Amino acid sequence: MERSALEAAGKRYRTEGISRRVRNIAVSAIKEMPLLAQKVPDCISLGQGIPSFPTPAHIVEAVCRHLRDTAWSGKYTLGPGLPALRRAFADMLVRERGLWVDPETEICITVGAMEGLCASILTLVDSGDEVLLPSPNYASHIEQVLLAEGRPVFFPLKPDTWQLDMKALQKAISPRTKALILCHPHNPTGAVFAKEDLQMVAQWALEHGFFILCDETYDFLTYDGRPYWSVLSMPELRRQVIGVFSFSKKYAMTGWRVGALVAPADILDHVMKVHDAAAICAPTPSQVAALAALEGPQECVAHFRQTLQARRDRVCAFLDRMAPRLSYVRPQGAYYVMVQFPPQIGDSMTVALRLLHEARVITIPGSAFGPGGEGHVRLSFGGTEAELDEAMERLAQWFDQNTA
Numbered sequence: 001m002e003r004s005a006l007e008a009a010g011k012r013y014r015t016e017g018i019s020r021r022v023r024n025i026a027v028s029a030i031k032e033m034p035l036l037a038q039k040v041p042d043c044i045s046l047g048q049g050i051p052s053f054p055t056p057a058h059i060v061e062a063v064c065r066h067l068r069d070t071a072w073s074g075k076y077t078l079g080p081g082l083p084a085l086r087r088a089f090a091d092m093l094v095r096e097r098g099l100w101v102d103p104e105t106e107i108c109i110t111v112g113a114m115e116g117l118c119a120s121i122l123t124l125v126d127s128g129d130e131v132l133l134p135s136p137n138y139a140s141h142i143e144q145v146l147l148a149e150g151r152p153v154f155f156p157l158k159p160d161t162w163q164l165d166m167k168a169l170q171k172a173i174s175p176r177t178k179a180l181i182l183c184h185p186h187n188p189t190g191a192v193f194a195k196e197d198l199q200m201v202a203q204w205a206l207e208h209g210f211f212i213l214c215d216e217t218y219d220f221l222t223y224d225g226r227p228y229w230s231v232l233s234m235p236e237l238r239r240q241v242i243g244v245f246s247f248s249k250k251y252a253m254t255g256w257r258v259g260a261l262v263a264p265a266d267i268l269d270h271v272m273k274v275h276d277a278a279a280i281c282a283p284t285p286s287q288v289a290a291l292a293a294l295e296g297p298q299e300c301v302a303h304f305r306q307t308l309q310a311r312r313d314r315v316c317a318f319l320d321r322m323a324p325r326l327s328y329v330r331p332q333g334a335y336y337v338m339v340q341f342p343p344q345i346g347d348s349m350t351v352a353l354r355l356l357h358e359a360r361v362i363t364i365p366g367s368a369f370g371p372g373g374e375g376h377v378r379l380s381f382g383g384t385e386a387e388l389d390e391a392m393e394r395l396a397q398w399f400d401q402n403t404a
């Protein structure tokens with residue numbers, strides 16, 4: 001079974017002369033499905049997690065002013081990023097998360113969370129090291145571990161709630177465990193993991209000496225007033241934890257490519273070598289945008305959260321009408337839902353490709369998220385209400401015809 005949607009659709013990759021590291025990885029299906037969709041007229045995307053909102057006007061204005069009035073807008077910044085941005089980020093961490101971090105030595109501004117994740121994994125993981133990943137899990141974490149020649153070790157989430165299966169996680173820990181990657185609110189399931197479970201996981205990390213890499217991309221996005229908690233808050237774990245943050249979803253800035261990484265100073269020293277080799281620095285105009293986002297009004301974040309919660313309710317109402325053929329677990333955060341379909345229609349790659357060509361809706365095959373994702377397609381509800389309604393009607397019709 002191909003992990004790659006392009007290969008499943010017929011693409012063949014050259015292997016001669018290509019490194020083993022790169023032969024072994026795939027472009028995640030999240031990015032491949034929109035490529036395939038370019039050839040399908042009039043299709044609607046429930047695929048990649050792109051919120052429909054434009055970047056707030058005050059952020060765009062600040063960048064325009066900066067480009068016009070400042071001579072250094074088009075130049076590199078220091079490798080770790082603009083000092084003022086690092087200070088503003090550290091202030092935000094104190095204000096919103098109760099976390100004290102030194103902006104001089106413990107923060108690096110990155111090219112999105114993605115570069116922060118990749119640089120962290122390349123810094124920590126040696127060939128053959130085991131990295132624990134929930135299954136299902138965000139596809140790019142898997143490819144990044146493979147790129148570092150690490151060994152992804154999957155532990156299943158509980159399929160009825162998508163919460164951490166603590167027995168399975170404990171069983172997966174071995175003397176070769178180097179790190180655990182944790183992302184919540186969780187992509188692709190929308191789960192917000194229970195604080196008691198996370199505290200237990202942190203205890204195991206201390207006992208066994210492995211790192212925890214916290215992907216905080218959706219830290220602002222929990223629904224129904226549910227509190228958010230991360231192991232980053234545990235002072236006793238500080239030497240073993242890296243936090244990776246994103247401006248993409250919180251401030252509708254997916255295209256600006258800016259994020260931030262928080263790590264103990266003696267680990268960040270090494271992460272900086274990878275960051276320098278791969279990126280030099282995050283784009284300067286994007287850092288200016290991130291600074292404006294942090295210093296400006298925060299109402300947009302609450303507005304995004306409320307709007308996305310209403311969109312979750314809308315999509316869930318559609319899915320309820322498709323029961324019992326389709327089933328799902330109600331997302332508690334992020335903006336994804338894993339939809340389980342009857343196994344007789346085929347595997348998730350086949351179903352996602354048929355949905356693209358026959359229903360003209362982009363979904364992501366569950367197999368892209370590890371073995372625990374098979375039997376599902378992931379829907380993103382970041383799109384507008386009109387897009388969601390039309391896409392869900394198309395899905396309902398397709399599943400009616402194909403699961404009767």
Ligand SMILES: Cc1ncc(COP(=O)(O)O)c(C=O)c1O
Binds near residue numbers: 247
């Ligand atoms: C869990 C997770 N981590 C990281 C990213 C990438 O974030 P960024 O745009 O900041 O690189 C995404 C994007 O969808 C994501 O879902």
